[in-house]
Amino acid sequence: MAILYKLIPHLLSWLGILLVLLRGFPVRRTVVTVTGISGFLLGVAGALLLFRAFQGATPFWIIKSSLGVGFLCLWGVSVATVYCSTGRGAMLLWGERFATGSLSAGAVTGITAIVAGAVSACKIPGADGNALAYMALVLSACALTGLAPLLEKLLPASFKVSPSGMLATLVALLLFSSSSILRLDLFSPLSMKVMKGIHDFVHQFMESILIPDHLFVRPVVWKYIGFLFGKEVGFWGGIVIWFTPAILIALAIHFERLPSVAHIRQGAQRRRLLAAAIRERRYRLFIPALALLIFAAAAYQSSFPSVEYWDPKPLPVTATPSGEIIIPKRGEVDLEDGKLHKYIFKQGEREARFFVLMNPAGELTVDLDACAICKPDGYGQAEGTVICYYCKTLIPLETVGKPGGCNPVPVPFAERGEGVVIDSMTLINSWGATVKATVRAKEGAK
Amino acid sequence: MKRLIRTILAAASSRGVPPIVVGLFFLIYIGIAFFTDETLIALMALTGKSVILAVLLALIPLNSALRLLMETGRFLKKRKMFKEKATEAIPEQFDEMVELPASPHFAGLERRFAAVGYKTRRTENALAAWRGFTVFPARILFLAGTFCLFTGILISVTTRASHRQMVIEGEPMPTPEGIGGTVKRIALAKSNGLILARALTIEVAPSYSGEMDRIFGIYPPSLYRGSFVYPRYLGLDLLLQFSAPDLPGGYLKHIILNCYPPGKEDSKTISGSPYRIVFTIPEPEPSSDRYISYMARDKTLQFKLLKGEELLFSGSAPVGGEFARDGYRMAFPEARRLVVTDYIGDYGVFFIWATALFFFVAAVIWLPLRTFFPRKEMLFRYDDSGIMKAFSGSEGGRRAHAGIFHEALDLLGAGKIDTTDA
């Protein structure tokens, strides 16, 4: 069954989640198993309900937001962990209470399982007519839930899970699971937001301390400042935000203070205790390290998605003597088939790439194959979205034709008779202005 | 009541305050991002307007100030402790604290410590040993820097006022509150600075008796009548004389051209006529600086004359010269240098500069001390009940120091210390 193959990353994540939870709540195995499977089923059912209740991107937005909230929580916990482990005052004991409480075990397991179930359900296309696929998902999840306690017993005893390490791994596994679904992916939009955030921040910072404009500054110095305005800054900034929580948790464990052994009057025994504490600390580092690896896998999957895009070769078009480009609705290509149709128009030295697409509302749109903020790398079409190749931002088909952000820049057009009519001058100028603006912005002008 | 105040103080000076406040602002930032692309600007504006957010932000400098006081107090207490004043030792200031029954025979111990490079101070019933230097000054500078940074941000977002003005050679210096002294000269020259490539100077004559000549540079910007003078772009103030066959009355007016650097176009529409003139500064010789050359030498301007969308002709004329063709006449009797300048009323800038200084000095102190001369200290105190209290701590948690401490305790505990004075 092809669908089972597609579900492998999600099922693997689910198994990982169960193993980590079982090890993280060693005295609450029943709670974890029962809440786990119920939560997963609830998540699948919830996703189905969402798909029925809302059209378009809303269900994805809701699930993606819950992932985002989880990631933010991880950030909060990681910072708190660092503060606790470096403080000289009394260490927080909530970690122990957390690991043994049945309420915390139930809550963490339940929430994680619901999200995991919902994410997995998103992989199955269409809410209707896929009952078999849903059945396969649910049955595999149940089987894995039964298997997990047995597998967990095989794991070495040294595989220790701290509460913060557990949270890091759970979030990492959920993000790994979601990163293979374009519309749930967090990493690429994060990079985009980070790029904008850093640009704004650097600009505001320079304004606030009255740094002079580039005309007064040495070009070599400006080059370094220019890096902050470059395109890579979004990717690297995204990487930093993506990995920092797990790194912070690892550092917190690494810098945890060793127990005081000053009361022991025998050197060997002191060293034995310290060595044991160091060894135990080292074992606890394993989980954040694993989380880092999973985060890396998620980022990789997001940056190089294994989705095939619909990306037709642009067809050359020409203008009539009066400067109009006319594309028949039903000629060689069917403009109203809901797919992206790319064209290229050349006028002397200048050229412009654009596409025609019928959105899910049944309206035709004509847009540049470029957006107002990125380099004009163009768009491809995947399920329910078009994707900007440059920044990997997904634009729901519903919003194609509307300006703003990384949406394709709309081009005015008219539907006349059986064709779409575009003014070639407007098209060329619009392309020129967009490309000029984005290329200049990327070259680091303040 | 006292308890309440103490609780509030403890909360306000907690190490957790800065991350919590920053975290909250980050959440607000994320919230705003759903509604606008200009998230940061919107957040700054919101903080400037909302008292709640301003107070929230103010918690950080308050926290740094309280911590600064608290940590200084603790440090002084600890110093006193090491100077053998009868101060109660605070176990939290040390890594390890232990009590053991032992007698105060410190002479041998003192020699052992000296042998491994520790300085010691001994009294009848106490021994202090230490080596290296504390990074406390760096910590204080760091806290002071944090205080300044967030105070600066708070002042900036709540009080910053910005006015854009044209500073023109020969004209009085405009300010948000009126006019100042006459601008004597605007000059742009090459600079050999590490960061700046060109130096701009604006010389302003006194505006009232007793005032001195003022010279404004690029960085750091100077204050003039309470505002920072923040030069942004260069431009020209051109006296344009223009007449055309259908505009016999002509046009004579100062116009402001934002046409720097050479090659950049700026256009001016002649009001009440279909004419528009596009100006550019011609590119200088390749060897010369495209900004400086034109600021320094006699000026020539290129122009294009358009009537509606139709290009009538293009040409160039030097300042002081004129151009005439087919009944059109264009003359540039005068051109003066101009700097588009922002007047920034914002004293938060001082705090942010101070932050940079504090953080820099803190880093310069912290790095070598923590790397090469970390502070390690021990304190042994004997009380009348026959119990020895021993404290030890090392900045950076060096284990070698803990080893020396433990060995000393072993010796004290076993009573195997050479008790004779050296």
Place this chain on the structure above:
Amino acid sequence: MSSAIIETNGLTRSYGDICALKPLDLLVPEGEWLSVMGHSGSGKSTLMNLVGGLDRPTSGTLRVGGEELLALNEDGLARFRREFVGIIFQQHHLVPYLTAVENVMMAQYFHSVPDEAEARHALERVGLGHRLKNRPGELSGGEQQRVCIARAIINSPKLLLGDEPTGNLDNKSTVMVMELLKELRAEERFTVIMVTHNQEVAAWGDRTIHLDDGVLVREDRLKVEGKAG
């Protein structure tokens, strides 16, 4: 009445057809100094290796410090050696390019937490406080053996094994080393098993067993005045 630290039942060790140790029943009370005597090839070193966890018996049971050594895997055996046993050999096995204190710290590394102060202290206890920074080549035979003793006691073993520790030493040095061991034992209360073929050295112990061809042939309990401590 102190409990037994070593208890063997039918302990046997064969190498192919050769039986180095024939079924041996031995009980060593905690804190005892036991001397093991015998000719070359009598099985005394084999016994010491088995008791120290350096070798595994062919059959029989061997309980040391409450642990059934046969039940331990390699990791467990390594931990046992590290934390329970200190060994002094005839050949000192010191690292020639490390100083005395570094040689002692080498043994600490097995606990992964070196402590120079403690190593220094251990060398002071064996009377080498003034030779901390000397390399083995700069020390006399007796001094080298004392470094070995410092190294053997650094992890506070419950059981100290000596395999002809004074075999290479002159009489004066032998007496010094034995005196030192006696003092340390009084302080640390470890059990000593000393393999030797020197009657005088054996006499430092509380009890001597004689092995011949892998069989316990005789047992001497020494007079109280000969007892250590």
